[in-house]
Amino acid sequence: MVAALILLTLGIMLWPNVSARSRLAALSGAPKRAEWTRFRPNAAFLIVAAGACGFLFADAGGAIALAVLAWTVGRQSRRRRFDLRRRAAARDLAEALELVVGELRSGAHPASAVANVAADSASETGKVLRAIASTARLGGDVRAAIEHFAAADRLRGPVLRQFGEAWSTAENYGVPLAELLEALHRDLSQRIRFESQVDARMAGPRATAAVLAALPIVGLLLGEAMGAAPFAVLARTGFGQGLLVIGAALMCAGLAWSARLITRVVTA
Secondary structure (H helix, E strand, C coil): CHHHHHHHHHHHHCCCCCCHHHHHHHHHCCCCCCCHHHCCCCHHHHHHHHHHHHHHHHHHHHHHHHHHHHHHHHHHHHHHHHHHHHHHHHHHHHHHHHHHHHHHHCCCCHHHHHHHHHHCCCCHHHHHHHHHHHHHHCCCCHHHHHHHHHHHCCCCHHHHHHHHHHHHHHHHHCCCHHHHHHHHHHHHHHHHHHHHHHHHHCHHHHHHHHHHHHHHHHHHHHHHHCCCCHHHHHHHCHHHHHHHHHHHHHHHHHHHHHHHHHHHHHCC
């Protein structure tokens, strides 16, 4: 049983990253790049691996505790990466809006202004702008097209909806689109600066939360060094197994609550 769990853990950790890009390269005959250098294992695989390791060292209680800890850490890591990607997308949109305003100020038609900016952008923002320009040139409903992209894009959705409202207001009431987009750009730039400043100031609280979460593990190590044998109690007794699961649940709750408080401050 132990050997099977070890083999399962090793297999999960060495699972290759099969991406659509590698499959496309294989079909087109292009040279295949090594995918191991940017290996990103699935979250479920990591949870199973952590549970298997916990079972090896502390039976069922250790498996549950490590699996819950792995799930919590992975969830917080994914949320952090999403926030960073959202801010990068917001900065990209702010730059695009500034360029569109410049094109409009120079006398370009809105569809041409958006198309000119999209031609110089290779990001996802450029794809959205190209679709907006095409819709405008064909006489379609630009706001409906923007709403379609906003519903499918969690990173740029809120700003795209404001862009669609500005475009609709300019079409229906004759308000200069450049004025509306410039106001949107100023608001977005101020929000980006505010979030960046607050996020930098929250580095201390984040580090404090991580240290507090690690203190129970440090206490166990100190107890083991003093000869109290806390690991033996946690791994070999039913009472210890229960304490192990409860302690892991409390650690996860503390991490989740700290992350929630910090997120509320940053996005307020």
